[in-house]
Amino acid sequence: MLNNFKYNLKNPSIFRGVFCLCLYLISATSFSQAIIKVKDTKKNFGFVKKGETVSIKYEVENSGNEPLLISNYKVECSCTTVTLPSAPILPKMKGEIIVNFDTKTVYDRQDRIVEIISNAKNGTIKIRFKGVVLSK
Numbered sequence: 001m002l003n004n005f006k007y008n009l010k011n012p013s014i015f016r017g018v019f020c021l022c023l024y025l026i027s028a029t030s031f032s033q034a035i036i037k038v039k040d041t042k043k044n045f046g047f048v049k050k051g052e053t054v055s056i057k058y059e060v061e062n063s064g065n066e067p068l069l070i071s072n073y074k075v076e077c078s079c080t081t082v083t084l085p086s087a088p089i090l091p092k093m094k095g096e097i098i099v100n101f102d103t104k105t106v107y108d109r110q111d112r113i114v115e116i117i118s119n120a121k122n123g124t125i126k127i128r129f130k131g132v133v134l135s136k
Helices: 002-009 012-030
Strands: 036-038 042-049 053-062 070-074 080-083 094-102 108-118 125-134
Touching: 036 125, 042 053, 053 125, 080 108, 094 108, 094 125
Parallel strands: 042 125
Antiparallel strands: 036 053, 053 094, 070 108, 080 094, 108 125
């Protein structure tokens, strides 16, 4: 039996098969990633009075095949805060990002961008909101 095993190792077709299997496994794992999609990346909060806090909800979907981890965000000013999903968003599932915009220090037309940072294949995404803050 040991002689048959040595013979099989010398057979180039076995090595070719093992090599192809390894290539397949490497390529399959390298394409496994989360993909972040936002239903509506641009929202308009309309007209609000100065001093109000506006909450805007964005529906996020993971259309990939690995869990989506939203880890951080970047905002243009301290008047904007973001609540991220506390748990990973599983493949084909949805989550929610909530943006809170405090209008105490701003007025007139507002157009803001929030950058969402995640482990998604498509990297960071940008969501946008705009509206008008009226003086009291």
